[in-house]
Amino acid sequence: MTVLLFLIPIALFLGGLGLLAFLWSLKSGQYEDLEGAANRILFDDDKKL
Amino acid sequence: MGEVAHSVQVPLNGPALKDMGANCCAGGAMSLAQSSGPAADFHEFIAANPDAFVTRDEDGNALLHVLVEHMHCANCIRTIESTLKSNKAVSEARVNFSTRRLLIRWDEDQASASDLVKPIIDLGYALTPYDIEIMQSVSDEEDRRLLKALGVAGFAAMNVMLLSVSVWAGIFSADMGPSTRDFMHWVSALIAMPAVAYSGQVFFKSAIGALRAGRLNMDVPISLAVILATGMSLSETIQSGEYAYFDAAVTLLFFLLIGRYLDNRARSKARSAAERLLLMKAVAATIIEADGSHRSVSADAVTPGTLVHVAMGERFPVDGEISKGRTTIDNSLVTGESLPIDAKTGEAVFAGTMNLSAPVQVLATKTGDNTLLGDIVRLMENAEQGRAKYVRLADRIAEYYAPAVHVLAALTFAGWWLLGANWQVALFQGVAVLIITCPCALGLAVPVVQVVASGRLLQSGILVKAADGLERLAQIDTVVFDKTGTLTEGRLDLINQAEIQKEDLDLAACIAKSSRHPLAQAVARMGDETGMVVDVEEHPGRGLSTKIPQGDVRLGSREWCNISADAGDLSFGPELWLSQAGRKPVQFLFEDCLRHKAAETIAELESLGLSVELLSGDRATVAADVAAQVGIRQWRASVKPEGKVERLQELKKQGRTVLMVGDGLNDAPALSVAHVSMSPSTASDISQTAADFVFQGRSLSAVVEAIRVARFSHKLVVQNFGMAFLYNAIAVPLAIMGFVTPLFAAVAMSSSSLVVCANSMRLKAKARENKE
Numbered sequence: 094m095t096v097l098l099f100l101i102p103i104a105l106f107l108g109g110l111g112l113l114a115f116l117w118s119l120k121s122g123q124y125e126d127l128e129g130a131a132n133r134i135l136f137d138d139d140k141k142l
Numbered sequence: 143m144g145e146v147a148h149s150v151q152v153p154l155n156g157p158a159l160k161d162m163g164a165n166c167c168a169g170g171a172m173s174l175a176q177s178s179g180p181a182a183d184f185h186e187f188i189a190a191n192p193d194a195f196v197t198r199d200e201d202g203n204a205l206l207h208v209l210v211e212h213m214h215c216a217n218c219i220r221t222i223e224s225t226l227k228s229n230k231a232v233s234e235a236r237v238n239f240s241t242r243r244l245l246i247r248w249d250e251d252q253a254s255a256s257d258l259v260k261p262i263i264d265l266g267y268a269l270t271p272y273d274i275e276i277m278q279s280v281s282d283e284e285d286r287r288l289l290k291a292l293g294v295a296g297f298a299a300m301n302v303m304l305l306s307v308s309v310w311a312g313i314f315s316a317d318m319g320p321s322t323r324d325f326m327h328w329v330s331a332l333i334a335m336p337a338v339a340y341s342g343q344v345f346f347k348s349a350i351g352a353l354r355a356g357r358l359n360m361d362v363p364i365s366l367a368v369i370l371a372t373g374m375s376l377s378e379t380i381q382s383g384e385y386a387y388f389d390a391a392v393t394l395l396f397f398l399l400i401g402r403y404l405d406n407r408a409r410s411k412a413r414s415a416a417e418r419l420l421l422m423k424a425v426a427a428t429i430i431e432a433d434g435s436h437r438s439v440s441a442d443a444v445t446p447g448t449l450v451h452v453a454m455g456e457r458f459p460v461d462g463e464i465s466k467g468r469t470t471i472d473n474s475l476v477t478g479e480s481l482p483i484d485a486k487t488g489e490a491v492f493a494g495t496m497n498l499s500a501p502v503q504v505l506a507t508k509t510g511d512n513t514l515l516g517d518i519v520r521l522m523e524n525a526e527q528g529r530a531k532y533v534r535l536a537d538r539i540a541e542y543y544a545p546a547v548h549v550l551a552a553l554t555f556a557g558w559w560l561l562g563a564n565w566q567v568a569l570f571q572g573v574a575v576l577i578i579t580c581p582c583a584l585g586l587a588v589p590v591v592q593v594v595a596s597g598r599l600l601q602s603g604i605l606v607k608a609a610d611g612l613e614r615l616a617q618i619d620t621v622v623f624d625k626t627g628t629l630t631e632g633r634l635d636l637i638n639q640a641e642i643q644k645e646d647l648d649l650a651a652c653i654a655k656s657s658r659h660p661l662a663q664a665v666a667r668m669g670d671e672t673g674m675v676v677d678v679e680e681h682p683g684r685g686l687s688t689k690i691p692q693g694d695v696r697l698g699s700r701e702w703c704n705i706s707a708d709a710g711d712l713s714f715g716p717e718l719w720l721s722q723a724g725r726k727p728v729q730f731l732f733e734d735c736l737r738h739k740a741a742e743t744i745a746e747l748e749s750l751g752l753s754v755e756l757l758s759g760d761r762a763t764v765a766a767d768v769a770a771q772v773g774i775r776q777w778r779a780s781v782k783p784e785g786k787v788e789r790l791q792e793l794k795k796q797g798r799t800v801l802m803v804g805d806g807l808n809d810a811p812a813l814s815v816a817h818v819s820m821s822p823s824t825a826s827d828i829s830q831t832a833a834d835f836v837f838q839g840r841s842l843s844a845v846v847e848a849i850r851v852a853r854f855s856h857k858l859v860v861q862n863f864g865m866a867f868l869y870n871a872i873a874v875p876l877a878i879m880g881f882v883t884p885l886f887a888a889v890a891m892s893s894s895s896l897v898v899c900a901n902s903m904r905l906k907a908k909a910r911e912n913k914e
Binding site: 135 | 215216220239241
């Protein structure tokens with residue numbers, strides 16, 4: 094069962110990454126205009142980099 | 143797409159905007175812009191003093207937050223953003239489509255706020271600057287907090303469940319050693335405890351608040367169950383016990399937070415719709431100084447005795463009498479009369495009515511809150527205060543459920559203890575009862591239905607403004623309609639087009655285009671563009687005149703065109719005549735047409751078992767005619783705003799629950815006194831603010847649709863509660879007897895929540911069925 098000592102931390106780490114990504118997206122305002130985001134995909138011109 | 147967006151950047155005037163809107167937006171969205179008169183007014187924006195709202199960021203750039211009205215689709219977002227960005231001074235322009243807000247960041251040395259927004263207003267979008275501090279409402283914060291808590295609880299629930307499933311599998315296959323199980327429990331504890339401490343605060347705070355006030359709410363048993371389950375599982379883990387309830391504690395939090403988040407979102411959406419409408423109310427007035435110069439001030443700042451200039455197409459900002467000029471006034475929003483009236487010097491005008499045909503000077507007699515409009519608003523506020531606060535079904539159930547749960551858990555604990563179990567075992571059973579009864583399914587029963595129902599209504603163009611509106615709408619047994627603008631379109635349409643020669647119609651349309659009079663606009667709508675340029679003179683109260691190569695042409699009243707009093711069809715009310723040299727005069731007849739599907743809607747409402755009534759501010763003959771056409775047997779005419787309120791209160795005393803559908807300012811008090819209310823999106827701002835539902839589009843069938851959805855939602859909510867209780871009825875006895883293990887609790891809880899969600903989704907399935 095020593096394999097658990099690796100697997101559980103790995104599972105937790107990956108889950109934790111997901112949680113951090115969610116908190117980051119929340120903080121950067123990506124949930125603030127869901128309707129607008131749905132409409133913006135219709136703009137098909139490329140942004141200049 | 144690029145070309146299209148750029149072509150609309152050419153400044154357009156009002157009517158052209160409407161055309162653009164018709165192209166860019168589907169369905170009834172544009173009806174809003176059409177009804178509110180001049181779509182956007184630059185002076186109104188300036189009168190709101192935008193510079194006062196400009197703030198600065200760290201880099202010294204200026205920031206301005208504005209609310210944008212008349213924004214309907216992707217193209218609108220794009221047009222606004224690209225128009226602003228084409229100005230070199232602008233570094234950021236971002237539209238938030240959900241909240242209809244716009245943020246502009248720019249260099250103030252290069253441009254002023256009003257320079258920037260002028261092109262947007264010229265495109266027809268009405269802008270109102272707002273203070274970010276005030277609008278950054280508590281509910282936005284609450285939303286984010288709930289979402290964060292939800293994320294943390296979700297993470298914890300997934301990982302703890304992963305470990306718990308291993309433990310349960312180990313029990314079944316009987317090859318997991320106690321040390322591995324303890325290890326799993328310890329890891330679960332490490333994940334669950336911080337998560338409970340963080341995400342659980344939402345419930346703990348509310349529970350403590352309720353206890354301090356000496357009440358019990360649903361959050362008290364939730365908090366108790368979560369805390370006790372975690373604490374007990376920890377002590378079991380320390381003692382190397384067999385059962386730990388960490389998974390139950392965190393999944394419970396996760397499910398309940400989903401329900402809480404959905405509920406909060408529905409409420410904050412409703413609130414932001416109301417706030418938006420309130421902000422749009424600000425009006426400006428142009429006062430005339432002693433030296434004859436004009437100055438724009440807020441309407442509230444005008445004092446009686448001041449001379450006010452009211453341009454064509456503007457609303458009167460004050461009550462007063464006309465001191466110079468002659469015009470036609472559209473009273474429909476204030477009195478419900480469909481035909482505009484002629485007003486000469488010395489006649490009284492009222493705030494909120496619209497000046498249609500010529501600029502006039504008005505001597506203000508009553509201003510601010512003392513106007514007729516102010517009286518109506520006050521009446522509405524009184525009515526709102528008088529309305530008993532509605533207690534939602536879920537809250538009423540919680541009132542009985544929470545104490546019952548506590549008593550059951552306490553009895554279980556006492557029972558086991560008295561029967562000789564040691565106190566730890568007894569406590570364990572008591573907590574198991576608390577966990578099992580915890581209202582996961584109950585917490586989801588209402589919010590999930592609400593979200594699905596609001597989504598479905600939004601697809602049919604109906605906006606749910608009050609969070610408990612659907613629940614109240616399901617209870618109604620009487621529907622009261624207003625006439626002008628509700629049963630009817632609120633605008634006059636030409637009805638004898640077939641009898642008029644195409645040539646005459648096009649000529650009349652060409653002349654009529656220049657006038658805002660509803661009759662002229664009705665003619666202008668019907669004619670084709672001939673490309674003929676004419677110089678039209680408007681003679682308020684009489685008609686229009688112009689010169690074409692063939693001679694003089696007049697379009698207007700019977701007297702204006704020198705027609706004898708008995709010529710033409712006399713049976714109809716509103717008419718226009720077209721006279722020109724060498725041709726027979728032509729009569730145009732008009733009628734305020736019924737809304738699309740009005741008669742069908744009334745018939746359907748009656749087939750749903752509702753009694754229907756008409757309350758109109760218009761004359762008896764007109765009201766009777768409309769009532770007969772749509773098939774309403776009960777009607778009253780010439781009802782004043784107070785009269786409408788009285789009638790609704792009378793109905794209430796008879797034990798009726800009433801849905802009021804109305805659009806005018808004169809309906810606003812009645813809308814707020816009714817059990818539940820609805821108004822078309824063409825209604826006055828105040829009425830839309832007062833209404834619980836706002837529907838778009840020209841069809842009245844939205845009323846039936848809303849009632850159907852509300853009734854079906856109510857049925858689903860009741861079913862959901864029924865299922866939640868059924869689940870309790872089976873699981874609680876088992877828990878009391880001590881047969882419940884963590885696995886059993888997890889399965890029971892998740893399955894009951896899933897069943898409730900699946901049941902709510904039936905509303906969506908039914909919507910699809912209806913469409914096919």
